[in-house]
Every structure is written in C-alpha cells, then in structure tokens.
Amino acid sequence: MITFDENKQVFHLKNEQISYLIQIEEEGYLAHLYYGQALSDYSGHYQFLRSNRSFSPNPAGATARSYSIDTLMLEYPGYGYGDFREPAFNLKLANGSRVTDFRYDRYEILAGKPKLTGLPSTYVKEEKEAETLHIYLKDPVAQLTLRLSYTIYADYSAIIRSTKISNESTTTVEVNQLASQCLDFPNRALDVIHLNGTWAKERQMTREKIEIGTRVFDSKRGSSSHQQNPFVALVEPTTTEFQGEAYGICLVYSGNHETVIQKDAFLQTRVVTGINSFNFGWQLLPGAAFETPEVVSVYSATGLNTMSQTYHDLFNQRLVRGKYQLQERPTLINNWEATYFNFNDEKIYGIVDQAKALGIEMFVLDDGWFGVRDDDNRSLGDWFEYEGKLAKGLAGLADYVHQQGMKFGLWFEPEMISANSELYRQHPEWVLATPNRGKSVSRNQYVLDFSRADVRENIYQQMTAILDRVPIDYIKWDMNRNMTEVYSLLLDPAMQGEVSHRYMLGLYEFLEKLTQNYPEILFESCSGGGGRFDAGFLHYMPQAWTSDNTDAISRLKIQHGTSMVYPISSIGAHVSAVPNHQTNRQTSLAIRGNVAMSGVFGYELDLTQLTADEKAEIKEQVQFYKQHRQLLQFGTFIRLQSPYESNDVAWMFVSKDQKEAMAFYFRPLADAAAPFVTLKLAGLKTDGIYQWNDQQITGSELMHLGLYVDDSLHGDYATQRFYFKEV
Ligand code: DGJ
Numbered sequence: 001m002i003t004f005d006e007n008k009q010v011f012h013l014k015n016e017q018i019s020y021l022i023q024i025e026e027e028g029y030l031a032h033l034y035y036g037q038a039l040s041d042y043s044g045h046y047q048f049l050r051s052n053r054s055f056s057p058n059p060a061g062a063t064a065r066s067y068s069i070d071t072l073m074l075e076y077p078g079y080g081y082g083d084f085r086e087p088a089f090n091l092k093l094a095n096g097s098r099v100t101d102f103r104y105d106r107y108e109i110l111a112g113k114p115k116l117t118g119l120p121s122t123y124v125k126e127e128k129e130a131e132t133l134h135i136y137l138k139d140p141v142a143q144l145t146l147r148l149s150y151t152i153y154a155d156y157s158a159i160i161r162s163t164k165i166s167n168e169s170t171t172t173v174e175v176n177q178l179a180s181q182c183l184d185f186p187n188r189a190l191d192v193i194h195l196n197g198t199w200a201k202e203r204q205m206t207r208e209k210i211e212i213g214t215r216v217f218d219s220k221r222g223s224s225s226h227q228q229n230p231f232v233a234l235v236e237p238t239t240t241e242f243q244g245e246a247y248g249i250c251l252v253y254s255g256n257h258e259t260v261i262q263k264d265a266f267l268q269t270r271v272v273t274g275i276n277s278f279n280f281g282w283q284l285l286p287g288a289a290f291e292t293p294e295v296v297s298v299y300s301a302t303g304l305n306t307m308s309q310t311y312h313d314l315f316n317q318r319l320v321r322g323k324y325q326l327q328e329r330p331t332l333i334n335n336w337e338a339t340y341f342n343f344n345d346e347k348i349y350g351i352v353d354q355a356k357a358l359g360i361e362m363f364v365l366d367d368g369w370f371g372v373r374d375d376d377n378r379s380l381g382d383w384f385e386y387e388g389k390l391a392k393g394l395a396g397l398a399d400y401v402h403q404q405g406m407k408f409g410l411w412f413e414p415e416m417i418s419a420n421s422e423l424y425r426q427h428p429e430w431v432l433a434t435p436n437r438g439k440s441v442s443r444n445q446y447v448l449d450f451s452r453a454d455v456r457e458n459i460y461q462q463m464t465a466i467l468d469r470v471p472i473d474y475i476k477w478d479m480n481r482n483m484t485e486v487y488s489l490l491l492d493p494a495m496q497g498e499v500s501h502r503y504m505l506g507l508y509e510f511l512e513k514l515t516q517n518y519p520e521i522l523f524e525s526c527s528g529g530g531g532r533f534d535a536g537f538l539h540y541m542p543q544a545w546t547s548d549n550t551d552a553i554s555r556l557k558i559q560h561g562t563s564m565v566y567p568i569s570s571i572g573a574h575v576s577a578v579p580n581h582q583t584n585r586q587t588s589l590a591i592r593g594n595v596a597m598s599g600v601f602g603y604e605l606d607l608t609q610l611t612a613d614e615k616a617e618i619k620e621q622v623q624f625y626k627q628h629r630q631l632l633q634f635g636t637f638i639r640l641q642s643p644y645e646s647n648d649v650a651w652m653f654v655s656k657d658q659k660e661a662m663a664f665y666f667r668p669l670a671d672a673a674a675p676f677v678t679l680k681l682a683g684l685k686t687d688g689i690y691q692w693n694d695q696q697i698t699g700s701e702l703m704h705l706g707l708y709v710d711d712s713l714h715g716d717y718a719t720q721r722f723y724f725k726e727v
Contacts, residue, residue, distance in 0.1 A: 001131045001152050002109050008044045011107070011133060013150060017157040018299050020150070022075055022135070027061050028103030030075040030137065030148070032184045035159065036245065037301050048072055053266070057082040060101070071266060073184035076137065076148055076163065078102055086214065086262045086272050088163075088179040093142055094171035102137035102146050109133055113151045113160070118505050120252055120539030121294050122151070122160055122318045129153055143169035149294075156314045157306075162294040163274075167284045175282040176497075179274035180251060180295040187267040189237050193304075195229035195561050200549035200582050202226045202530035203561035205644055209237070210263050218258035218276050222447070222483025222500055223527060224534040230257040231565045234271065239303060241639050242682070246300040246307040249273055250565050252319070253293035254536035255504040256280075279486075281497025296535065304564070305638050305682075312567040312637060319535060320542045320570075322515060324522045328629050329543060329569065329600045330407055331359075331622055332474070336366035337550065337576050338606035341374050345391050347608070349400065354607035356404040358615065359622040362474060363401045364409035364602075369394065371421060376480075377444045380416040381423030383462035394470045402471065409474030409522075410466070414459050415507065416445045416480060423458070430455045432499070434485040442481035451488050451502035456510050467518060477541065479527040504536075511540040524572055530558070533566065543570045543600050550576035550604060551583040552595040552717065553668050556643035559599060560651075568653070569633040573599030575621070577606065587717040589614060593621040594664045594719045597632055598651055601625045628723070631655050631662055638682045647671070648709075654683040658699075661690070663722040665709050670716050679722070680706035690724040697724075 003012050010033065013020040021033035021042055031048060048071075056070035059082050069083045079087040080099030092098055112127035124130050130153040137146040144167055151160040161181040167173050190210045194217050195203040208215075217232055219225035230251035236244045249271060251257050256276035263269045273295050282290055296314065300307035316326065333355040339347055352363050370386055371379025379386075385393055392400070394410070401408040417424050417431060419441070424431075431446040433439045439446060448455050466472070488499045515523060523541035525532060529548035537544060544566075547558045555573065562571055573596040578586045596602070603618070610618065625632065631653050640650035640663070649666040665679060684690065684699030692707070702724070710720050 001154060002133045004107060004109075005042070008042070010042055010044070011135070012042055013133060013152045013159065014038060015152055015154050015157075018152075018159070020152070020159050024104045025072065026067055027059050029059070029069050029072065030104055030135065032073040032075045035183065035247070035297075036299060073186060073268060074182065075135075076102070076146065076182055077270075085264055086260050086270050087177070088182040088272050088274075089146075089165075089175070090177035090277060091142070091144070092174040092176060094169075094173065100139045100142050100144065102139045102144075105136040105138040105145070107133060107135045116162060116294060117291055118508055119291065119293050120319075120508060120536045121162075122252070122296065122314065124153075124318070129155070142173070143167070144173065153314070153318070156298075157300065157310050158296055158298045158314055160294050160296050162292050164289055164291040165284065166289040167286055170286050172286065173284045175284050175290055176280055177274070177277035178282075178290060178292050179272045180292040181273055181297070183247070183249065183271045183297065185234065185269040185271070190234050190269055191237055191239070192261060193233040193235060193564070195231055195564060197226055199226050199528055199531065200547060201554070202533065202547050202558055203229050203564070204557055205561045205564065210234070210261060210269055212263045212265065212267070214260060214262045216258060216260050218278070219256055220276060220278055222256060222486065222503065223479065223532045224254050224257060224536070225482070226527075226529070226531040229565070230259070230534055232259050232261070232271070233304065233307060233564065234269070235304070241305045241642070242303045244303055246304050248296075248298040248300075248307045248311060248565065250296045250298075250311065250535055251293060252296060252535040252539070253504070254507070254532050254534050256500050275501060279497055280501070282501070283495055283498070293536065308564055308639070309636055311565045315535060315538055316567045316569060316634070320538050320567075322542065323519055324542045326634065328633060329522065330361035331625060332362040332364050332409065332602035333360045333607060334364040334366055334574060334602060334604045337581055337604045341368040341376070343368065344389070347606075348390065348397065350608040351606065352401055352404060352406070354610070355603075356406060358607065358619050359626070360406070360603065362407035362409055364411065364474060364476060365394075365397065366411040366476070367413070367478070369410070378418045378420040380413055380418040380445050381421040381448070383412065383414075383459070383466060385466075394466070398471050407473035408471065409476065410470070410472050411476045411478060412463060413478040413480060414463060414510075415448050415450055417448050418445050429489055432483055432486050432488065432503075434487040435489075437485060440484040442484070445481055447481065447483050449488050449503070450506040450510065451499055452490055452506070456506055460510060460513065463514070464517075467521075472521060474522045474524065476524045476526055476545065479532060481528075508536070508540075515540050530562070533562065535565070538566070538570055543572050545572045546599065549582045550574055551580040551585050552587045552592045553585060554583060555595050556649050556666060556668070559595070560639060560643055560649075563637055563639065568599060568637050571599035572602065573597075574602040574604035575618075576604045588715070588719070589617050591666060591717040591719040593617075594666065594721060597621070597625050598664060600633065601629070628662060631660055635662075636683055640679065640682065643668075648677050650679055652681060652683065658683070658685045658688065659726040661724040665720045665722070667709075667713065667718045668716065670714060670718065676711060677709040678706040679709055680704065684724070685726070688726045691727050692722065692724050696727055
C-alpha cells in the first residue's frame with residue numbers, strides 16, 4: 001500500500017479507492033502532491049511549477065529564484081524560513097527564536113499501525129490490514145526531529161495522520177503549536193461544511209464557500225464542545241449527498257481543538273488541524289517527545305453519504321472497542337425528564353414496572369441518587385448513596401430491575417465537584433482555579449483537576465466502590481460545564497500552558513482503566529447532551545447522548561448533522577413527553593418514535609402517566625425497534641432528504657447484504673393542497689426484488705422511479721415508515 005520511488009523521490013500511499021502522494025522536493029522540503037481518487041501510477045509529470053512570485057523568498061541553499069516554499073503545497077509547514085501561510089507548528093527555542101528549518105531525513109514503512117501513547121486512536125486487528133509510513137524531518141540546528149505518521153488501511157478510503165516531536169538537544173523547547181496534520185489543496189473552488197451549535201442545538205450543518213483569507217473553527221472550552229465539533233468537510237461547490245468529491249477531516253480528540261482554513265492569493269487552500277494552539281505551551285525537555293492526537297481524513301468521490309458511511313464503518317470497526325462494539329444496544333428508559341431530581345421509590349419502581357410491561361430492556365437512574373443531591377447545587381464529588389432517597393438503595397433497585405429481566409444503568413459526573421460537597425470541603429485545592437482569583441461557577445459547579453493523579457485516584461476509588469457493590473450494566477458519563485480559570489496547582493508557572501492537554505491525558509487514562517476493568521458495562525458519554533460527542537470519546541464509549549434537546553423536530557437537524565461523521569450506533573435518541581421540555585412543541589408520538597429509532601432508541605418520560613393508547617403505541621414501537629435494530633444501528637445509513645433544505649425529510653438504512661432496508665419520511669409542517677412527494681431510495685440491489693407491504697418491486701424501480709409518500713398523512717409532525725425485504 002505504501003511505496004517510495006527513489007528516482008522521483010515520491011511516496012505513494014494507495015489502496016483501491018485512494019492515492020496520497022508526497023514528494024521530497026528540492027532542499028529536502030516535504031511537498032504535498034495529491035490526495036484523491038486512486039491513481040494507477042504516478043509517472044512524475046506533475047511537478048510544482050518553478051515560477052517566481054515576488055516577495056516569496058528562496059530558502060537557504062536553493063539555487064533558483066523560482067523556487068519558494070511560500071507557494072508550494074506542503075505536508076507540514078513551519079514558520080520562519082519562507083512560507084508565510086498558516087504553519088502546522090510553532091516552537092520557541094531556548095535562545096528565544098521561533099525560527100526552525102525542518103528538512104527530510106529518512107523514512108520507515110511499518111506493517112499495521114502503532115498505538116499512540118495515552119491517546120484514543122484507530123487500531124488494526126491484524127497487521128496486514130494497514131501500513132504506516134513514518135517520515136522523519138530534522139532541524140540540525142535546533143536538534144529536533146519531527147515524525148509525520150501516515151496510516152492507510154486496505155479497505156477504507158481514509159488517511160490517518162499524527163505528528164511526534166522529539167527533542168535531541170540539551171535545552172528545553174516550548175511547543176506552542178503542533179498540529180496533527182496539514183492538508184494543502186491546489187487552486188480549486190471549495191466549500192467547507194462544519195458542525196456548529198450550542199447546548200440543545202448541537203452539530204448544526206453549515207456550508208460556506210471558502211474565500212481568500214483565514215477562517216478558524218475551534219473550541220477553547222476545555223472540551224470538544226457543543227459549539228464546534230472537531231470535524232470539517234471540504235467539498236466541491238457541486239458536491240451533494242450523492243455526487244462530487246468530499247474530504248472529511250476529523251480530529252480524534254475531546255479537548256480544545258482548532259482547524260484553520262486558509263486560502264492564499266494563488267487560490268490554494270490550506271487546512272491545519274490539531275490541538276488548539278491558543279494558550280498551549282508544552283515544555284519539551286531534553287530527551288523528551290510529544291505526540292499529537294490523530295486526524296482521520298476520509299475521501300469520497302461520490303458525495304457526502306459515502307464520506308459518512310466510511311466514517312461510520314471505520315469508527316465502528318476500528319475505533320470503538322469492547323463488548324458492545326458491534327453488539328445491538330438495549331432499549332432503555334431514563335428517568336431524567338420524568339422526575340429530574342425529584343424521585344422516590346413509588347415513582348422509580350412504577351417506571352420500572354411500566355417499562356417492563358412495554359418491553360423496554362434497561363432502566364437508567366439519572367442524576368440525584370448520591371450525596372444529598374436534591375438539586376444541581378450540591379454533592380458532585382460525593383459518589384456515595386443518598387441514604388433513604390430509595391428505601392432499598394441502589395443495590396435493592398438494581399436487584400429489582402434485574403428480577404424484571406431488565407438491565408440497570410446509573411449516571412455519574414466524575415469530573416465535577418460542587419462547592420457544597422464533602423469532597424470540596426476536604427480538598428478545595430483539587431479544582432481548576434487560578435491563584436488569587438475568584439472561581440467562575442457554571443451550573444453551580446467546579447471542574448476537578450483531572451491532570452492530577454491524586455484527584456483521579458480518589459474519584460476512581462469512589463466510583464468503583466459503587467460498581468463493585470451494585471450490579472451495574474450501563475454507565476452514563478456526564479460533564480456539565482466548560483473550563484474556566486484553567487490552572488493546576490501542581491504544575492510550575494512555565495507549565496500552565498499544558499494543563500488543558502494534561503487534563504485530557506488524565507481523563508483518557510481514567511477512561512482506559514475504567515473501561516478495561518469493567519468490560520461488561522455499556523458506557524454512554526454525555527456532556528449536557530452532546531457537548532463532547534467526538535471520535536476521542538468513541539474509543540472508550542460506543543455511544544453518546546446526542547443532545548438534551550429531545551424534541552423530534554429539533555432532533556432532525558441535530559441527528560442529521562451528527563450522522564455526517566458519527567455512526568448511528570453511537571447516536572443516543574429518546575422519545576420524551578409533550579409538550580417537549582426544551583421547545584414546548586407538541587409532536588405526534590409516531591414522529592418522536594421514528595426520529596428516536598434512527599438512533600440508539602430509548603424513552604425519557606414518565607411511563608406511569610401514559611394513556612392506554614400511548615402504551616399500546618409505545619409497545620408497538622419497542623417491539624418494532626427490537627425486530628429491526630440490527631439494521632437500524634449497524635446498517636448503512638443514507639441521508640435522502642435534508643431537514644436543512646426542506647420540510648420533507650427522509651433517512652434510510654440498508655443492511656450490509658442489501659437484503660433489507662428501512663426508510664423514514666418526516667414532514668414537520670402540514671400544508672393545504674400540498675405537493676405530492678416521491679421518495680427515491682438508494683443503496684439497494686438494482687435487480688433485487690423487494691417486498692413492500694403486499695407488493696414486489698425491483699431495487700431499480702425503488703431507486704429511480706421511487707414511491708409516493710402516503711398522501712393521506714395529515715397534520716403537523718407527520719411521518720411514515722417503509723420496510724423492504726428482498727424476496
Ligand atoms: C445533563 C444530561 O445531558 C442530562 O441528560 C441529565 O443527565 C442531566 N445532565 C443530569 O444532571
């Protein structure tokens with residue numbers, strides 16, 4: 001998959017779908033030649049033009065005025081030696097200089113994919129699945145080495161990159177920026193699609209034309225954030241869900257991140273992605289190394305659906321781990337929106353009984369079971385049971401739930417601490433706080449300094465004391481604020497620029513230990529809904545709570561955007577009560593069901609308050625989902641019609657063997673004398689014959705002719721399900 005042509009000085013990373021070309025250019029600079037559809041070969045005809053551009057310097061040692069790295073497409077550009085565009089790294093040397101000059105030194109090609117140290121990453125099961133290229137660049141003056149790492153799998157249209165810097169000098173170097181990757185594009189028109197939002201409105205898809213200048217997509221919140229997901233796609237202006245080129249760029253990281261997109265005067269576009277360089281400063285001691293998170297770049301020649309499907313497959317197969325990686329996920333009932341903090345035995349046991357009667361498989365006890373937690377002003381950090389809130393305690397409840405043949409899940413928010421808690425009274429120094437300043441609160445809580453081993457150990461002991469005593473099948477790991485006054489008391493002043501990343505390394509170490517030691521537990525990540533829905537977390541937890549907004553109509557956009565990158569089996573989605581608690585909207589139970597079934601399905605409402613009709617409908621939904629969940633959780637997902645574009649929304653799921661398919665149509669608002677709507681399906685076998693109700697129809701008809709949506713649907717929030725099975 002990876003070759004090096006000595007004569008042309010070109011690396012070719014290649015599988016059946018993609019090629020990626022890197023050229024060692026004059027003076028040992030590493031140029032980016034190409035990323036896109038597979039090339040059968042590279043003949044060497046495509047060489048960067050030697051053409052003088054005024055004010056573009058010629059690097060030391062170059063013989064011609066026409067050669068400048070200021071105009072070259074580069075693999076990993078720096079600062080200070082002739083490229084004035086956005087750099088991929090920024091280093092402060094002991095003499096105060098920020099000028100470095102890295103040139104090609106050597107390479108190695110490895111079978112498989114080495115692990116990153118302490119960071120989540122994609123992996124191989126067998127070495128032959130992938131190859132990894134390491135290219136070493138050296139700055140002999142600074143005595144620093146950069147190692148650029150590129151992995152290509154045989155079966156995925158993706159390149160995975162990360163960077164490592166080693167300090168071979170005798171002085172400390174301050175790393176102020178070290179991107180995971182830089183991807184340069186030649187002169188061409190491109191749009192960027194990014195996923196932005198806020199609490200209850202996560203991963204909204206926005207598409208913009210890339211203009212000359214610089215645009216930054218980032219988070220400085222200490223987490224990947226509700227506001228800007230660590231993902232962008234660069235697409236042609238004509239790219240749609242079904243056609244055109246798309247390049248997805250996804251950082252496997254859950255902390256501060258940035259993607260800088262810069263289009264230069266020659267209309268070349270540079271995309272630099274990595275840990276946010278803002279306020280970042282890592283003291284790289286003599287002999288030490290620093291490794292970045294990785295970026296998964298997916299290429300699609302056939303539109304956004306193909307890009308997303310590659311992410312879904314690659315992440316499910318080679319990022320997510322553990323017992324539940326490819327296992328069907330249980331339907332659940334969560335008590336949060338049913339009770340908030342205000343619950344007692346009668347309510348909780350009543351919900352469990354009703355859930356059992358409806359066929360739901362797991363009960364999750366949310367916030368409010370620990371310390372003296374009756375509201376969100378107290379007790380975070382005190383992970384011991386709230387005596388008396390439930391007469392038989394957690395163990396009694398877990399036993400009861402298990403006796404009903406259901407699983408039992410529990411909520412934690414391990415990274416947080418309330419000022420009003422035992423733990424804070426004992427250890428006020430354990431929070432992130434800047435000396436001599438006040439501490440901002442958010443939801444009346446502080447953030448524990450997870451960069452500290454003693455803090456992590458305390459929380460780990462408290463959590464596992466519960467887990468070792470109470471039989472728990474599922475954990476919801478929440479995180480309900482962002483970081484302010486970021487400072488760690490254990491670190492020297494010069495190291496304070498390391499705190500945010502050290503926090504992430506500490507968190508990842510914790511998650512690794514917890515998930516490895518409790519392999520039977522299904523974990524779901526959460527951060528006030530979808531504030532930390534990222535590929536980093538997926539390595540430890542196979543699913544995430546997508547949004548605190550459970551309104552079906554809001555969820556159309558949220559889940560649509562989330563599906564750009566993240567697998568359907570990771571998208572937690574619940575049916576909740578109406579009027580909806582976030583939007584006050586009154587939608588049909590049918591549309592709430594169909595939207596939630598397009599994710600990992602559950603309920604989050606007071607089941608003891610249902611009417612007989614609602615119970616019957618929910619029972620049917622649960623049964624239907626269980627019957628089809630393999631298809632819905634792990635089938636190929638296709639976005640047919642976007643909620644960002646019209647009032648007709650449609651999604652589809654096709655089994656990997658193309659023998660079954662499900663489509664959901666959603667029409668949020670009714671219209672009088674409405675146009676007739678045809679749904680054209682996708683992803684079926686052209687000449688397969690599919691049973692739909694009492695008709696047998698070929699795949700080609702379903703895909704090209706389509707079928708009419710039921711014209712008798714009326715009222716707002718209408719929806720229709722279509723199920724097809726090959727005969
Ligand atoms: C935020 C989560 O997103 C909710 O689902 C719920 O668990 C609350 N926190 C509990 O405090």
